[in-house]
Amino acid sequence: MQSTRTDDPPLSERTGAQSATQVVILAAGKGTRMKSSLPKVLHPLRGAPLIAHSLRLARAVTDALPIVVVGHDAQAVAAAVGQGGQCVVQSPQLGTGHAVMAVADHFAATGALPPQRVVVMAADMPLVRPETVSALVEEQTRSGAALVLLSVTADQPRGFGRIVRDAAGEVYAIVEEIDCTAEQRAIRELNASVYCFDGPWLWQAVRQLQPNPRKGEYFLTDLVTVAVREGRRVKAWMGEAEESIGINTLADLADADAVLRRRINRTHMLNGVRIVDPATTYIDLDVEIEAEVQILPNTHLMGSTRVGAASVIGPNSVLRDAIIGRRCRVRQSTVEEARMDDDSDAGPYAHLRPGAHVCAGAHVGNYAEIKNSTLGAGSRMGHFSYLGDATVGANVNIGAGAITCNYDGVNKHPTVIEDDVFIGSDTMLVAPVTVGKGARTGAGAVVTRNVPPDTLVVGLPARAIRKLKAGS
Numbered sequence: 001m002q003s004t005r006t007d008d009p010p011l012s013e014r015t016g017a018q019s020a021t022q023v024v025i026l027a028a029g030k031g032t033r034m035k036s037s038l039p040k041v042l043h044p045l046r047g048a049p050l051i052a053h054s055l056r057l058a059r060a061v062t063d064a065l066p067i068v069v070v071g072h073d074a075q076a077v078a079a080a081v082g083q084g085g086q087c088v089v090q091s092p093q094l095g096t097g098h099a100v101m102a103v104a105d106h107f108a109a110t111g112a113l114p115p116q117r118v119v120v121m122a123a124d125m126p127l128v129r130p131e132t133v134s135a136l137v138e139e140q141t142r143s144g145a146a147l148v149l150l151s152v153t154a155d156q157p158r159g160f161g162r163i164v165r166d167a168a169g170e171v172y173a174i175v176e177e178i179d180c181t182a183e184q185r186a187i188r189e190l191n192a193s194v195y196c197f198d199g200p201w202l203w204q205a206v207r208q209l210q211p212n213p214r215k216g217e218y219f220l221t222d223l224v225t226v227a228v229r230e231g232r233r234v235k236a237w238m239g240e241a242e243e244s245i246g247i248n249t250l251a252d253l254a255d256a257d258a259v260l261r262r263r264i265n266r267t268h269m270l271n272g273v274r275i276v277d278p279a280t281t282y283i284d285l286d287v288e289i290e291a292e293v294q295i296l297p298n299t300h301l302m303g304s305t306r307v308g309a310a311s312v313i314g315p316n317s318v319l320r321d322a323i324i325g326r327r328c329r330v331r332q333s334t335v336e337e338a339r340m341d342d343d344s345d346a347g348p349y350a351h352l353r354p355g356a357h358v359c360a361g362a363h364v365g366n367y368a369e370i371k372n373s374t375l376g377a378g379s380r381m382g383h384f385s386y387l388g389d390a391t392v393g394a395n396v397n398i399g400a401g402a403i404t405c406n407y408d409g410v411n412k413h414p415t416v417i418e419d420d421v422f423i424g425s426d427t428m429l430v431a432p433v434t435v436g437k438g439a440r441t442g443a444g445a446v447v448t449r450n451v452p453p454d455t456l457v458v459g460l461p462a463r464a465i466r467k468l469k470a471g472s
């Protein structure tokens with residue numbers, strides 16, 4: 001077995017010191033049952049890869065950097081872990097027990113003492129709650145058991161290991177489905193693959209594991225048998241059924257998504273967000289919403305979206321990495337990597353694309369598209385129009401059907417529209433071009449040259465016909 005580090009280990013800095021609780025996340029498996037080329041732990045769930053859910057859980061339990069065992073597609077998984085954990089490579093991947101051996105080897109190689117407690121969790125159990133893991137840690141600390149495992153009771157066993165108890169009701173073994181007798185197969189008390197171990201015990205016990213005769217893999221679950229054989233205590237902490245959905249297939253992923261979605265919606269509602277129809281409201285894990293926001297049906301708030309107080313979003317809207325201010329209104333629209341400041345509105349059927357910035361009080365109406373452009377404070381763009389690579393000042397009116405012709409087939413060019421400009425309906429602004437402060441364009445103008453301030457231009461190509469203000 002090889003065990004190598006993929007990044008600089010903070011562990012070596014602690015050499016000689018014994019850390020209290022170390023979390024180990026098992027993420028080296030391929031996830032064959034997903035039937036996908038993407039490694040299982042990189043499949044997204046509510047806007048974050050599975051592995052990010054485990055890292056978040058680990059952080060809730062201890063400040064110490066978690067160790068992530070990677071193997072299958074190790075580089076991609078390590079990239080997703082980033083600074084959030086320290087990766088240890090398990091190669092080849094010979095089972096969950098073997099994965100923990102890789103971590104024990106890694107500790108031995110750095111000369112670090114075993115941690116007092118080691119929490120091991122599979123990276124495919126995203127619904128386990130932080131309170132539950134903390135309870136396992138407390139129970140292990142209190143009881144001194146060799147291990148405390150998380151047990152869940154669920155109607156659907158999803159191929160989980162069955163928890164077998166002796167006549168006295170003590171945990172006696174975990175039997176994997178392939179090894180179950182018909183009687184054991186009927187057991188609905190399942191191993192959730194989250195454990196808190198006595199650290200020094202784990203480091204030596206894991207070396208006693210033998211490969212499972214049927215599968216040839218080292219099963220972490222066989223440590224229960226090792227502990228029972230040594231007369232050490234094994235305790236089970238009962239989790240909630242909702243925590244029992246492990247991700248082995250894409251069907252499991254959808255089940256977990258439904259549970260997590262309900263939890264996220266509920267948290268926002270308890271924080272004062274009015275969600276009219278939770279069943280059709282899809283909010284990612286990292287979205288932030290202030291109180292008194294209203295979310296109307298069939299709305300997706302994705303990625304790092306933030307919504308300010310008293311805004312109304314939806315129905316039928318998709319916001320991804322959007323920053324929405326206070327008292328904004330977004331109706332049947334798509335907002336991606338874009339920003340709307342306080343009291344602005346968009347839609348119905350507007351599309352704010354990356355780099356769009358709608359300033360305070362500005363109005364974006366139906367069939368409007370904005371990309372990499374600023375629409376200044378109080379400006380209005382009411383009807384089917386396009387702004388690309390444009391800077392629009394304050395108090396500007398963009399007429400129906402007006403567009404920036406920002407692309408000449410080779411390059412993109414900027415358009416500048418200064419404050420208080422009136423762009424007539426169906427104006428073509430052929431970039432690069434600047435329309436000076438207070439200027440106007442006539443309906444259907446094709447503007448190919450800069451327009452001085454306070455000037456009216458009309459025609460094709462647009463020519464100045466009148467000064468709008470004496471002296472300018």
Ligand code: UD1
Pocket residue numbers: 026027028029030069071090092093094095096097098099122123124125159160161162174176190191192193218219220221246248
């Ligand atoms: C495992 C448990 C089972 C439990 C179930 C709950 C064992 C033998 N079985 O089964 O009792 O009910 O989880 O979810 O532990 N992994 C590695 N290296 C490996 C193999 C797996 O890091 O060599 C990782 C996987 O990436 C995964 C986790 O360990 O995150 C669990 O592996 P998986 O193959 O999904 O185990 P299960 O068959 O679900």
Ligand code: CA
Pocket residue numbers: 122124246247248
């Ligand atoms: Ca699994």
